[in-house]
Amino acid sequence: MPATDLTVSEILGKTSAILHSDGLIIYEHLQNCNKREIVISFRDITHCTTAFLNASVGKFIIANKGKDRFLGFADASEDVQSKIELVLDNARNEKKRTILDDSARGFLYA
C-alpha cells in the first residue's frame, strides 16, 4: 500500500466528500503538497460526489497539465474509484469541456 500524503476525511473533518467548496479545500492542499506524486486517501469517506472530485482532483489535473505531477489514490471504495475515473477522463479530455454540445445547439436553432 502506497504511503498516503493527504487523507480527505482528516482534512475536511467529516466522512462526506460532497461539496464543491470542500473539493477546493482539497485542491489547495494538493497544490501546496511539495511532491511529484501525491497519494490521496479516501479512508472513512462514505459519500463522494463528482462535484467534489471535479473541484479537487479534476481541477488539479487541469492546473498541472504538462507538468511532472501525478496523483495516486488509496482506500477508495469501488463507487468512489469509478467516479474518480469519470472525473479524470473528463478532465483530461478537453473536447468534452467545450461549450454547447452540437446536438443541443441543433435542437435550439432548428
Next chain:
Amino acid sequence: MKNLKLGSGEILTNEEGYLKLIAFYDQCQEFRSDQILIGFEEISWIDGNMAALLMAIISKLAKENNLVFFVDQDIIQSRFNILIRNGWLTGVEFVQRENKTEIKLTGFQKDEDGKFINFIENDLLSNQNLNINEPAKGRLVDAFLELFCNVQKHARTDFPIFACGQFNTRVKRLSFTLVDCGVGYLSPIREFTGGEVSTSPEAIMWALSGNTTKMGTPGGLGLKEIQRFCTESGSEFVIISGGAYWTNYQLFPTLTKPFCGTIVNVIFDCK
C-alpha cells in the same frame, strides 16, 4: 389582512401546478409589510412535495416584502392534512400514520451536506412504500447529492434550499422537489459563455449537455447522471429555471412564467 387565493383545482407536480403557485407569488408581490391569509378554499388537491415551492415563495416574500402569512387551520386539517404531516404547517398535533407517505419538508443551508445526506437516506429512502433494491438506492443517493451540489454551487444565494417528498400510493410514484431562491441557470452560464448562451432554455440545455461554469475544473456529470437514471428507470426529471420548463420527456425546454432560482422535480416510478 388580505385574503389571497392559492388558485383553484389541483396543484400537482407539473407545469400547471407550478404556474398556480407562481401566480400566488405574483399576487403577493403587490404588498409590503402586510398580513396575507393564504386561501385554500378552491383548491381540491395539493401534491405534498409542492410544499417545498410554497415554502420558498413564502420565505422569500416574508424576507423581501415583510409579509406575514396565515392559513385557516380548520381547512388545512380537514382537507390538506398532508401539509401538517409533512411539516409545512407546524404547531398542530396529528397522529402519525404507520404507513408514512410524506417526506418531511426540510430547509438546508448550503453547507449542510451532512444534514442533506441524513435527509435523503433516512427521511426519503427509508419510506416503507419504496421498493428499490440496494444498487438502485445507491444510485439515487448519488443523484440527490449531485443535485444538492448543483444548487450549492450555482444558486448564489444564502436563502435556504427547501426539499420535500411525497409518495403517491395510487400510482406508486415518489415525487421529490428541491427549490432554491438563487439566480437560476442563465446568469452564471451567460457570464461564462460570454453571452453565447443567452436564454434560459439554452442555459438548461447547456448544463444538461455536460458543460460547467466552474473555471478550470471539469464538470457536468451530475445532471447527466440524474437524467440517465431517470430515463433508464422510467422516472421523470424536471428542471424549471428562469422561465424555462424542461422534462426528460421533451426534446428541449418550453417557456413558462419565471420565478427566481431553480426548481427541480424528480418523480420516481416505484412500480
